[in-house]
Amino acid sequence: xxxxxxxxxxxxxxxxxxxxxxxxxxxxxxxxxxxxxxxxxxxxxxxxxxxxxxxxxxxxxxxxxxxxxxxxxxxxxxxxxxxxxxxxxxxxxxxxxxxxxxxxxxxxxxxxxxxxxxxxxxxxxxxxxxxxxxxxxxxxxxxxxxxxxxxxxxxxxxxxxxxxxxxxxxxxxxxxxxxxxxxxxxxxxxxxxxxxxxxxxxxxxxxxxxxxxxxxxxxxxxxxxxxxxxxxxxxxxxxxxxxxxxxxxxxxxxxxxxxxxxxxxxxxxxxxxxx
Numbered sequence: 001x002x003x004x005x006x007x008x009x010x011x012x013x014x015x016x017x018x019x020x021x022x023x024x025x026x027x028x029x030x031x032x033x034x035x036x037x038x039x040x041x042x043x044x045x046x047x048x049x050x051x052x053x054x055x056x057x058x059x060x061x062x063x064x065x066x067x068x069x070x071x072x073x074x075x076x077x078x079x080x081x082x083x084x085x086x087x088x089x090x091x092x093x094x095x096x097x098x099x100x101x102x103x104x105x106x107x108x109x110x111x112x113x114x115x116x117x118x119x120x121x122x123x124x125x126x127x128x129x130x131x132x133x134x135x136x137x138x139x140x141x142x143x144x145x146x147x148x149x150x151x152x153x154x155x156x157x158x159x160x161x162x163x164x165x166x167x168x169x170x171x172x173x174x175x176x177x178x179x180x181x182x183x184x185x186x187x188x189x190x191x192x193x194x195x196x197x198x199x200x201x202x203x204x205x206x207x208x209x210x211x212x213x214x215x216x217x218x219x220x221x222x223x224x225x226x227x228x229x230x231x232x233x234x235x236x237x238x239x240x241x242x243x244x245x246x247x248x249x250x251x252x253x254x255x256x257x258x259x260x261x262x263x264x265x266x267x268x269x270x271x272x273x274x275x
Contacts, residue, residue: 098179160257
């Protein structure tokens with residue numbers, strides 16, 4: 001026969017077991033909830049990183065525009081705009097002409113060519129890789145000769161993840177181009193080591209598809225991790241790098257690491273010359 005004391009002890013054990021079961025169940029539910037939250041956050045973070053890295057130099061997929069930009073999402077707390085270190089743009093109008101076909105290659109592929117970007121922030125001299133990227137250099141020679149780049153803004157500066165100034169769009173919005181596209185070139189350039197476009201590189205922007213370069217290009221002011229899918233066609237001089245660093249130091253407008261440069265960067269005149 002079970003005594004009253006034994007019954008009390010049995011009830012106490014059963015109560016204790018029920019409490020333990022409830023606590024174990026609560027811990028299991030908490031672990032599951034935290035796991036779900038962590039998974040969701042992981043997906044959001046990974047998705048955001050992939051979206052940024054895959055789209056940072058891409059944009060409108062319309063080949064006729066040869067665009068290479070995206071519309072950045074403004075930061076909720078954009079940083080205070082830095083002082084503009086550049087001069088006022090020279091008087092003049094942007095050319096709006098476009099062409100249906102890539103111009104015939106007329107440059108001397110064995111010769112050396114340089115491009116000078118006379119900007120509101122200073123001159124940026126670029127040694128062009130003629131033999132390695134003849135279509136690209138020929139296109140720039142053609143467009144510069146037509147005044148295509150004159151009075152155009154460098155519309156985009158990235159300061160997070162990759163470090164580039166993007167130029168060459170007459171619309172200033174990332175959607176413009178010359179009306180034709182040029183083939184990708186020099187994607188196995190020896191300077192592209194470990195998936196890095198080194199500081200001082202000038203390369204073509206594109207739409208994310210092969211052979212969709214147009215007129216937009218980017219200047220790298222700090223080593224940037226990028227896939228080797230953007231034609232490297234020039235190297236910036238030491239003096240040009242100082243100008244580029246000055247532009248980068250002024251920051252960009254959104255405070256999110258991707259937006260219009262605070263510096264008023266306008267190409268007053270672009271010239272390509274055979275040296």
